[in-house]
Amino acid sequence: MRAPPRLYALAAAAALALAGTALVPAAAATAASAPATTTAPAAAGPAGAPSKRLAPEAAPPKLRASGNKLVDETGATRRLLGVNRSGGEFMCVQGRGIFDGPVDDASVKAIADWKVNTVRIPLNEECWLGLSHINPAYGGANYIAAVKALVARLEAHGITPVVELHWTHGRYTGGDSHCPDTEYATCQKPMPDAQYTPAFWTSVARTFGNDQAVVFDLFNEPFPDRATSDLTAAWKCWRDGGSCPGIDFPVAGMQTLLNAVRATGAKNLVLIPGVAYSNDLRQWLTYKPNDPAGNLAAAWHGYNFNTCASESCFDQQLAPVIAQVPFVAGEIGENTCSHGYIDRVMAWLDAKGASYLGWTWNTWDCSSGPSLISDYNGTPTNFGVGLRDHLKGMQ
Template structure:
């Protein structure tokens, strides 16, 4: 998380494979057990499995791997064993988004605390492998980072050119053989200092794609194009999620400023939180119709994060309904047990007991 929520941010997606035995509508239910390991790819404006069946992401964000390693020792906040995964699956999810720390993965600037890069990588990789072995799709994202010798103890306005390309080369090399893993190149870009209630400028959009010296960013940024290039330089063909500016809160110019992917495996990502006063840029339904739906006609769209900041469901209920109608996936934040007044926590304990907000998400997932 970040954006209007970054003041408390110092705190996998479950892709619901929506299919029937033949062609599938966007709102169809969880797919049957796959014949062999799941392989997800982009086909036109859909995510599909290895049999060409539509895959629609519906699930949760599993937070912790971005910050637990900065206090150490340890990689996770809460359990990640098979019973913990089974608790997530009991919500009828089929994908999990896992938030990573750039420097804990690379083992630089004194991170991870009390450990080393090898231990962090093994812990994350083993968790991801347990998730995919359980039939889940995983999205790994670059969540916390920092330039130079500064420790990655929070989210920056942009990925840094110092370390982010190396991070993605390593992550992509690690997970390329697992085609149930998707890559989200950066959690929430927010270059420039713009009013999130207004359209993002072309300058901000260009910064997100091209990086370099961006207004409001105090270091040399890595753009989405060079991060896509870093992934593809490894030979990995996994789909790549790319967000826009304003904390990944807008998609209005995504088609104009999307990076080039020689594999044609890009997915547009947006984050949506509310209600006011803690709303993101595209909270009203009119914005969904005007700016998200047109993109979803061209490429797959995933709501990489969504949540009600008041622990209720006034935003997520209509958002999930709307997304189902348009074949758009969504990943609720977050599978964490923090105070629901501080962030949209789905659960009160790791056996899956929902908060009031989480109960609404769980009810909706059960209907799919």
């Protein structure tokens, strides 16, 4: 899911839908606030199995992959069920703050009240690393501190934080280019860059590596397949990086980023997306990176306007992956301001015991991009009602 800058957000809507990913309008910023002091229960276990919920004041579990399931320290099966909290990927690089809207205790409690057990936090590598063109008020140490504070608030509510790299450096002028006039991390790029992304993940892993309740999501929505018509070359680029066909900058592949994480000693669960904006996982198992920690999950994004948006496609393309590794739908949504599509997706994933996170917990117009809420008290949009009621009904 992309979060385009305000100046071209509305004009880009139709193009983004054709490209295979949803529009995210930008909104006003609010800085981080005080740490949380309350907790909320976690969401249900796989369909057909007993649920294991967090007791009040319980910390989120330390997750690991076991076969094709996620389990906690006791070996109990867990699922990641929740929402995305967009803002950290675009506010800082636009010079407007760090998060889009409040991330104080009250706002986190509102998320928890939906019976959410996981929140995915999109980030910007230039802001995390504090590059010179980023306002220091919103970058470097200040940015890292704000992210750490949000992670702490989520954990205080028993919620699993997923820290995810959304926007990255590198000028890209090929197919599906979204900001060809700049190398800065102001839009979604087809692949991570070798110049900064390994350093980003080294720093993130050192920051959160002692807390295995934090999940790492390596890169939002790769699309090397839009840069070349050679699908095999695209998947090799995805895994190995280097000089990739159609991409203007040196690429850091998924293996390189995973190596950067593991070199710090961090054993956290790592999510690795597919290609085609994370909608295509057909060769994920073939090109799966090697993980010495054995703690990987496949990540998929599903929207009503994607190519793989039907149960028949899910059965053909996703089921073989789900049979072998843990599976997390890191983003699900639709641009209809309704919930018919995600109702079907959640039902299919429930039957497989897989995980899913709705896009997004931001107060945008749900007809121009999938927005779950109309205010930060948790009032759902017509789209958000579907996710809220489904999660609450799983108790």
